[in-house]
Amino acid sequence: MSVSPLIELKAVDRRYETGLQALQGVDLRIAPGEFVSLLGPSGCGKSSLLRVLAGLDPISAGQVLRAGEPTRGPARDTGFVFQEPTLMPWADVQSNVELPLRLQGVAAEPRAEAARAALARVGLQDFAQSMPRELSGGMKMRASIARALVTRPALLLLDEPFAALDEIHRFALNQALLDLWRPEGAAPAAFTAVFVTHSVYEAVFLSQRVLVMGARPGRIVDEVLIDGPAHRTAAFRQSETFTAACARLSESLARAAGEPALG
Numbered sequence: 001m002s003v004s005p006l007i008e009l010k011a012v013d014r015r016y017e018t019g020l021q022a023l024q025g026v027d028l029r030i031a032p033g034e035f036v037s038l039l040g041p042s043g044c045g046k047s048s049l050l051r052v053l054a055g056l057d058p059i060s061a062g063q064v065l066r067a068g069e070p071t072r073g074p075a076r077d078t079g080f081v082f083q084e085p086t087l088m089p090w091a092d093v094q095s096n097v098e099l100p101l102r103l104q105g106v107a108a109e110p111r112a113e114a115a116r117a118a119l120a121r122v123g124l125q126d127f128a129q130s131m132p133r134e135l136s137g138g139m140k141m142r143a144s145i146a147r148a149l150v151t152r153p154a155l156l157l158l159d160e161p162f163a164a165l166d167e168i169h170r171f172a173l174n175q176a177l178l179d180l181w182r183p184e185g186a187a188p189a190a191f192t193a194v195f196v197t198h199s200v201y202e203a204v205f206l207s208q209r210v211l212v213m214g215a216r217p218g219r220i221v222d223e224v225l226i227d228g229p230a231h232r233t234a235a236f237r238q239s240e241t242f243t244a245a246c247a248r249l250s251e252s253l254a255r256a257a258g259e260p261a262l263g
């Protein structure tokens, strides 16, 4: 990687208070504007790694550098999207999306303006006054992404955000996320993305680079570059590049999970 990384991990260990070692010797460099996925079997430490990248959890050894500087505490300029949309049920969509700006002390008018723009970016401009219970699962997730992006963070961390959605909605949200990251495939990207998933297909569709993690203790065991087009659409799923990358990663994932490869 020739450009300086936005975020870099050097020999990072993460041991929980229970004594369980969730991460061991993780080295990772992510360039500004990259889209990277973390793929691995259940319990291998993907969420733990994401929390370390967010500065939400302390590390037991090694270094976390953000733009070359050691991080201390929750990283500023970082958005987080969880598997559950975690919207406040008593507040409408607009207020939910405004929340990060309210916490930053942004005045009412620019806050409302930014939330409206974020909702438009995820296609929810007509649902600002709706309550979360009135939205489908996919729409709730769009609102959750709008809330994470409303502060225009440099880094967006996503922890299995679409795992609970059916395939049609998952594909639609995959496309929406790519269109937010790089509209029409144009560079530079609006943000750097680190995306946790169990799905080989989702990882390949979205990412420029997929890191495979192995368990006990969690570490990176493989890295695959995905040589897809700059602007990815449904057609990419039919391509040889896509199929070959999926086959390569399925094998790697099976190895990481200690299972024989399928087919």
Ligand SMILES: Nc1ncnc2c1ncn2[C@@H]1O[C@H](COP(=O)(O)OP(=O)(O)OP(=O)(O)O)[C@@H](O)[C@H]1O
Pocket (backbone or CB within 6 Å): 016, 017, 018, 020, 021, 022, 040, 041, 042, 043, 044, 045, 046, 047, 048, 049, 218
């Ligand atoms: N707060 C915690 N305290 C103690 N152990 C934890 C804690 N959070 C996670 N762990 C343990 O750390 C290991 C890694 O968990 P983590 O959630 O990071 O894995 P994961 O790959 O994201 O799993 P999944 O795919 O099932 O979400 C697991 O053994 C888990 O039980």
